[in-house]
Amino acid sequence: MSTLKIAVQKSGRLNEDSIKLLKNCGIRIENGKDQLKASAANFPLDVLYLRNGDIPQYVEDGVADIAIVGENLLVETGNDVEVVRKLGFSKCKLSLAVPKDTNYPGPEFFEGKKIATSYPNTVKQYMEKVGVKTEVHVIKGSVEIAPNIGLAEGICDLVSSGSTLFKNGLVEKDIILQSEAVLVKNKNLTAEQEELLETILFRLDAVQKGEKSKYVLMNAPNDKVDEIIKVLPGMKSPTVVPLAEEGWSSVHTVMEESKFWEVIDQLKGAGAEGLLIVPIEKMVL
Structure with a gap:
């Protein structure tokens, strides 16, 4: 079975966030102190801990298949690698x-x-x-x-x-x-390596969508539910659950955090009460 090699910064501001991202994608890495290479325990991935300035060249040469680096470094070095995804941290x-x-x-x-x-x-x-x-x-x-x-x-x-x-x-x-930090790849990955990368990207999408979204719950009088639903910018149709108190329901939905702050006054004006905002760890669509 093919293995994907990812290069990350050996030490510095990108190191911790890179390892945290892999962990959030369900990839468990157990490495000792000062270890320059570690293998994931539950995914065909090897992590190479390299000097930051060397990473783009290693990816271009195929020593590493993918890497997490700063955009600024790519612009400076001009290496021939492909940016796969912006990661949203180390801005x-x-x-x-x-x-x-x-x-x-x-x-x-x-x-x-x-x-x-x-x-x-x-x-x-x-x-x-x-x-x-x-x-x-x-x-x-x-x-x-x-x-x-x-x-x-x-x-x-x-x-x-x-x-x-x-x-x-x-x-x-x-x-x-x-x-900001970006995920880059060598332009000559094998079909198997591309498939592994797609799996990582699928997991990454779930993590990033979860970070940007919140699970929102609110109570509402039954005669106000339709009006509230019209205000909600969430995914598809919200869930409406009857409450023990007669004439009231609980409305559940998922929405981007930024959009929530745009509509909170409208929700309250439409009759929503007891709004609760819950973080989402991952979200798969």
Whole structure:
């Protein structure tokens, strides 16, 4: 039987979320400390723990069949791999930042100046796009320190909360790339490997739909049930269950959390009472 090899970050912000995602998909991985390879106990999957920057090349070369990486890394490396699914976690921005008291009119500020970054290819592509000629200084460590020591007039780095920029007296200016974790694959998987990947994607869909949705229960007078059902944006027809108290029913449905907040006032106005919102672990349609 064929086995699928997935590469994940050995350590860092993507590691825990990647392993958690596999666990939520029902894949049990039992690995020891500092182990570089582990096999799933209940699915034909081997997990390779690799240095983040090496992962796209390993997937392109076929050493790993699939991988979880950040979009920003794919843009930077330019490796020939296929993005299968956006995963919705590890969201961040690749942004230009300058010292807080700098008069910054736009990217043209960097004309003839230096930018410190760990993403030279992405920065060069962006600057070419906006028609600005700049000098890119590559740093593989704490990029934020560069303006303070006179190494560059500004930086381009990943930004999540912005706290690191603030601590170093920098201000975020232009976002050049929005990024999140993605699932990628080698373009030459066998038919068996593609089938295994489809199984993972099926499970992943169930997990992601569950995360975005909520199970909603509410009580309603029987003469208000039809009006309430018209308001509900949930899946198919809701379930209506008679309550012990005569003249009342319980209405059950599933809806996206964002839509619930859009209609809650309408539901209450239509006569719904005692609304209860319950998390959904997984949802299979």
